[in-house]
Amino acid sequence: xxxxxxxxxxxxxxxxxxxxxxxxxxxxHKASMIEAGRTTAKASVSIPMAADDAVAALERFSNALAxxxxxxxxxxLSPTVLILESGGAERxxxxxxxxxxxxxxxxxxxxxxxxxxxxxxxxxxxxxxxSESQIHAMKxxxxxxxxxTETAVLQKVGKSWQIVHLHWSSRAQK
Amino acid sequence: xxxxxxxxxxxxxxxxxxxxxxxFGWYNVxxxxxxxxxxxxxxxxARARSISVRAEDIEVPDLRxxxxxxxxxxxxxxxxxxxxxxxxxxxxxxxxxxxxxxxxWDALGQADPRAAFxxxxxxxxxxxxxAWGKSMDDKYLWGMVxxxxxxxxxxxxxxxxxxxxxxxxxxGGGETDVGxxxxxxxxxxSPSSSFExxxxxxxxxxxxxxxxxxxxxxxx
Numbered sequence: 001x002x003x004x005x006x007x008x009x010x011x012x013x014x015x016x017x018x019x020x021x022x023x024x025x026x027x028x029h030k031a032s033m034i035e036a037g038r039t040t041a042k043a044s045v046s047i048p049m050a051a052d053d054a055v056a057a058l059e060r061f062s063n064a065l066a067x068x069x070x071x072x073x074x075x076x077l078s079p080t081v082l083i084l085e086s087g088g089a090e091r092x093x094x095x096x097x098x099x100x101x102x103x104x105x106x107x108x109x110x111x112x113x114x115x116x117x118x119x120x121x122x123x124x125x126x127x128x129x130x131s132e133s134q135i136h137a138m139k140x141x142x143x144x145x146x147x148x149t150e151t152a153v154l155q156k157v158g159k160s161w162q163i164v165h166l167h168w169s170s171r172a173q174k
Numbered sequence: 175x176x177x178x179x180x181x182x183x184x185x186x187x188x189x190x191x192x193x194x195x196x197x198f199g200w201y202n203v204x205x206x207x208x209x210x211x212x213x214x215x216x217x218x219x220a221r222a223r224s225i226s227v228r229a230e231d232i233e234v235p236d237l238r239x240x241x242x243x244x245x246x247x248x249x250x251x252x253x254x255x256x257x258x259x260x261x262x263x264x265x266x267x268x269x270x271x272x273x274x275x276x277x278x279w280d281a282l283g284q285a286d287p288r289a290a291f292x293x294x295x296x297x298x299x300x301x302x303x304x305a306w307g308k309s310m311d312d313k314y315l316w317g318m319v320x321x322x323x324x325x326x327x328x329x330x331x332x333x334x335x336x337x338x339x340x341x342x343x344x345x346g347g348g349e350t351d352v353g354x355x356x357x358x359x360x361x362x363x364s365p366s367s368s369f370e371x372x373x374x375x376x377x378x379x380x381x382x383x384x385x386x387x388x389x390x391x392x393x394x
Binding site (some may be wrong): 086104108113139146 | 339342368370
């Protein structure tokens with residue numbers, strides 16, 4: 001076998017085996033593999049104690065949204081909350097609740113959400129919280145594997161914390 | 175007898191001419207080559223009469239119902255505004271390119287509600303107007319009729335307020351992105367959930383694509 005033929009055979013074998021080697025495997029694309037719910041236990045977190053109450057308010061919001069409990073989720077939002085996502089904006093709590101909120105709840109209720117990383121910082125009456133999550137969900141017959149990032153800003157109002165800004169961004173997990 | 179022969183010959187010539195026109199591709203179907211004015215008038219008359227006859231017995235609900243109007247606002251913004259535009263809006267690429275040209279929002283506001291409902295439900299052949307009745311129940315179609323009836327007195331600011339206060343693209347299921355996207359995302363097309371990445375229309379069937387690829391997909 002000359003050098004050219006040898007290279008041709010090797011290239012063909014690599015080309016044939018690549019799809020198998022690079023595929024995720026069918027086990028990752030079954031709806032039954034998704035366990036709906038939200039997990040934060042394994043997240044890498046860096047949260048100062050002073051931000052604990054604000055992060056707890058954000059957690060209540062996230063859990064309520066994922067559970068489809070919009071009244072509970074709305075209690076954590078400032079009436080003038082600004083929510084940015086995918087180039088769009090919702091400029092008040094009512095606008096969000098009458099707009100994307102029900103679609104978000106509908107999407108998240110059957111999704112498996114895993115919080116991977118969270119950082120928070122305090123500055124006076126403001127706390128910002130940056131979170132990175134992985135979302136697995138079914139859309140029709142297709143499984144979506146999403147890396148989702150969230151920036152939340154909370155403001156202290158009296159003794160409680162309210163979410164005054166949220167920015168969500170998502171991309172497909174490669 | 176000679177008259178009959180003449181008619182037969184003329185009929186045969188006419189049929190041969192029509193066959194040649196079709197067979198040789200002489201008729202130009204391009205949307206940027208308008209009909210002759212007389213052809214347009216005949217088709218327009220046929221359209222108007224067809225709708226009028228079929229819509230005359232439709233019963234109109236109370237179009238002043240605020241919930242009906244609210245429902246129609248979001249669906250209009252998601253499903254109609256790209257072609258029919260809205261108060262204060264500029265022409266879109268789609269509205270400029272369509273032929274026959276879709277009626278603007280201000281003309282819709284003057285339409286007979288029964289005719290508007292019939293057209294929304296059944297669409298119009300070869301005009302680009304879809305039959306929304308295939309995916310929407312009557313009550314949502316009436317919502318859009320109720321909303322467009324508000325147009326004669328509506329300002330651009332009022333339009334935006336009504337869209338913002340609406341439930342968005344929502345007609346009881348089966349909603350898909352029909353070009354205008356979700357009104358709550360402004361002019362930007364996005365999935366209905368805040369957590370789904372946007373699909374790149376150039377990327378085939380896979381709905382999960384890189385968001386950056388999507389933002390760069392519409393580029394000319």
